[in-house]
Amino acid sequence: MLAVAAMLAVDLFLHRDNHVIGFREAAIWSGVWIAAGLLFGVILWVWQGGDVAGTYYAGYLIEKALSIDNVFVFALIFTYFAVPAAFQHKVLFWGVIGALAFRLGFIFVGAELLETFFWTAYVFGAFLIYTGFRMAFRHGEQTPPDRNPVVRLLRKVVPTDPAYHGDKFFTRVAGRRVATLLFVVLIAVEATDLIFAIDSVAAILAITTSTFIVWTANAFAILGLRRLYFCLAGLLRRFVHLHYGLAALLAFAGVKLILSETPVGKLPIPVTLGVIVVTIAVSIGWSLRTTRDTTASSGAPPSRT
Numbered sequence: 001m002l003a004v005a006a007m008l009a010v011d012l013f014l015h016r017d018n019h020v021i022g023f024r025e026a027a028i029w030s031g032v033w034i035a036a037g038l039l040f041g042v043i044l045w046v047w048q049g050g051d052v053a054g055t056y057y058a059g060y061l062i063e064k065a066l067s068i069d070n071v072f073v074f075a076l077i078f079t080y081f082a083v084p085a086a087f088q089h090k091v092l093f094w095g096v097i098g099a100l101a102f103r104l105g106f107i108f109v110g111a112e113l114l115e116t117f118f119w120t121a122y123v124f125g126a127f128l129i130y131t132g133f134r135m136a137f138r139h140g141e142q143t144p145p146d147r148n149p150v151v152r153l154l155r156k157v158v159p160t161d162p163a164y165h166g167d168k169f170f171t172r173v174a175g176r177r178v179a180t181l182l183f184v185v186l187i188a189v190e191a192t193d194l195i196f197a198i199d200s201v202a203a204i205l206a207i208t209t210s211t212f213i214v215w216t217a218n219a220f221a222i223l224g225l226r227r228l229y230f231c232l233a234g235l236l237r238r239f240v241h242l243h244y245g246l247a248a249l250l251a252f253a254g255v256k257l258i259l260s261e262t263p264v265g266k267l268p269i270p271v272t273l274g275v276i277v278v279t280i281a282v283s284i285g286w287s288l289r290t291t292r293d294t295t296a297s298s299g300a301p302p303s304r305t
Contacts, residue, residue: 037060041060065249067222080144081185083182090182100219102193107218125258159178160184162181167182200218206257239284
């Protein structure tokens with residue numbers, strides 16, 4: 001917890017001003033966060049042994065892969081609300097803090113349920129398989145961000161102004177304190193991540209119910225999410241088949257969770273790591289190859305399907 005808080009403090013201190021984050025800056029910081037996540041696994045290896053470190057890496061990889069889908073949705077929200085590029089980092093920063101809080105709650109509740117009631121594994125497993133199916137075959141269906149129930153409730157309960165006022169979340173208009181459009185965007189990001197949090201926490205709980213491992217894997221994967229967004233924002237249109245890989249990972253996690261409560265038992269961590277790495281590599285490679293061929297033949301940028 002202290003390490004995560006320290007890294008968030010460093011990130012906030014280094015980005016006190018609002019500026020457009022370019023690809024080079026985002027790539028450097030993405031490398032820093034990824035290195036921090038991998039280094040933590042090495043520390044676990046030395047401290048707790050290979051099994052614990054392998055479990056952490058499996059959880060970290062699946063969380064990192066699923067976070068790419070978050071990036072797609074963040075891009076949709078920012079485009080829909082026409083968020084100025086200079087303010088996007090602030091929204092993502094506070095969005096990540098909310099995401100960490102959501103996941104912390106889900107982790108403790110989910111782990112306790114799995115430890116207390118064996119049948120919870122079947123429920124979570126079925127949920128992950130169903131979620132994977134929806135991601136594979138209904139991935140193109142997107143609800144406009146301003147029709148999100150949480151956003152609509154916010155606008156009914158809290159006075160809002162349909163405009164940006166610099167980087168402020170709240171301001172005064174005609175003597176009345178109101179929420180700005182930037183705050184509406186933040187709520188849209190938080191509400192969307194709440195859904196992703198349920199999927200991702202359930203997926204990593206299929207690997208381990210150790211709250212320490214689940215929390216740290218989530219935290220290190222999410223800490224680099226802001227930089228990942230700025231790195232991938234211009235490349236998202238090339239990941240046309242990535243959602244199939246993510247759907248397969250969710251379904252695999254569901255099957256793994258169900259098997260853990262059968263005579264088969266828990267699958268070995270090396271098998272889990274292998275499935276995760278191969279699935280991500282194949283789906284990304286397939287996407288890049290498809291979009292390369294499409295771009296070469298049509299001369300137009302590929303579209304995401």
